[in-house]
Amino acid sequence: MQIKIAVMGYKAMAELFKNMTLPPDLEGKVSIQVYDALFEKTLEIATKLEQEDAVDVFLSGSGNASFIKPHIQTPVVCINVSVFDLMSAIKKASAYGGPVAVVSFREPIEGLSEVLDVLKPEVVQVIYENYDDLLGKIAAVRKQHSCQAVVGASLACEIAGYHGLKSVLVYSNESLRVALRHAYQVGQSRRKERERTQRPVSYTHL
Numbered sequence: 001m002q003i004k005i006a007v008m009g010y011k012a013m014a015e016l017f018k019n020m021t022l023p024p025d026l027e028g029k030v031s032i033q034v035y036d037a038l039f040e041k042t043l044e045i046a047t048k049l050e051q052e053d054a055v056d057v058f059l060s061g062s063g064n065a066s067f068i069k070p071h072i073q074t075p076v077v078c079i080n081v082s083v084f085d086l087m088s089a090i091k092k093a094s095a096y097g098g099p100v101a102v103v104s105f106r107e108p109i110e111g112l113s114e115v116l117d118v119l120k121p122e123v124v125q126v127i128y129e130n131y132d133d134l135l136g137k138i139a140a141v142r143k144q145h146s147c148q149a150v151v152g153a154s155l156a157c158e159i160a161g162y163h164g165l166k167s168v169l170v171y172s173n174e175s176l177r178v179a180l181r182h183a184y185q186v187g188q189s190r191r192k193e194r195e196r197t198q199r200p201v202s203y204t205h206l
Contacts, residue, residue, distance in 0.1 A: 002031040003187035005180070006049055008060040008068065010038045010154040012169050013079075016176055023177050030184050038155065039131075043068050050074050057187035059179055061153050061171070063105040075186045079179040081170050083111035086151070089168045090115065093149035094122060096166045101126050101141045103134070103152030109170070131155070138163050 007017045014036040022030070033055075035045050042060070046068045049055040058068065058076045065078040086102070086109060093100040102112060103126045116123055124145045128134035138159050141147045150160035150167045157167035 001191075002029060003184050003191060004054060004056045005030055005032045005183050005187060006046070006055040006058050007032060007034040008042045008046060008058055008064045009034060009036060010061070010064065011036060012154040012157055013061060013171055013176075014154070016169075016171065016173065020173065020176060020180075023181065026180065026184055030180070030187075032180075038064065039067050043071060046072055046074075056191055057183045059183040061105075062107075063153060063155065066106065075190055077179060077183040077186055079171060079175060081109050081111070082172075082175060083114060085170060085172045085175050086111055086115055088172065089151040089170045090123060093151050093166065093168045096149040098148035099124050099141075099145050101138070101145070101147040101150045101152075101160075101165075102170075103128065103138070103150055103156035105129075105153070126150075126152075126156075134159055135162075138165070 009017055014034050017034045037045055042064045046058060050072050055074055058074060059079065060076060061079050065076050069076045090100050090102065099122050101124045102109065106127065106129060108125060108127060112125065124141050124147055126137050126141055128137055134156065138150065142163055142165060148166060150156055150165050151170050153170060157169055160167040
């Protein structure tokens with residue numbers, strides 16, 4: 001039976017998953033549903049899927065993941081951004097000129113400190129707590145630091161556009177494939193554990 005993976009994405013990242021060619025090693029092993037939603041709506045969808053037993057594992061970026069994790073029992077796998085992804089995205093964004101704003105939800109992207117050691121004069125770190133906070137901070141970095149481009153997840157890229165800034169999605173196709181494989185492994189382990197605990201107990205009469 002296929003492992004049911006629910007991808008809780010948003011706009012650009014959701015589109016990447018929808019257009020992704022499944023890695024050969026996962027063909028026939030997973031069933032993937034991609035949902036384009038954010039924060040409260042994501043939690044609503046995730047709760048319904050769990051109640052209907054329609055998912056083995058959720059796969060999400062850090063923002064949506066932190067929103068749904070405290071409220072559900074189903075495992076949530078977060079998509080990790082590699083240092084290579086970060087460097088590559090910053091390099092692309094730098095081509096637009098001026099400092100680059102690197103945006104993340106509630107905490108720095110792992111590996112960013114190493115990147116900042118090299119590119120500190122050209123990179124402005126932005127950490128946000130919610131939609132309104134991000135809206136204000138993107139406006140601020142444009143005004144205070146003359147940033148011309150933003151690197152971040154889908155929401156950051158969307159809001160960058162509102163302010164007339166260019167943007168580069170921080171996720172690479174390879175990172176999504178790695179996350180998908182991890183989600184499959186987590187979902188498979190959960191499926192086996194559930195089957196083990198639900199197996200009828202046989203009693204031997206002596």
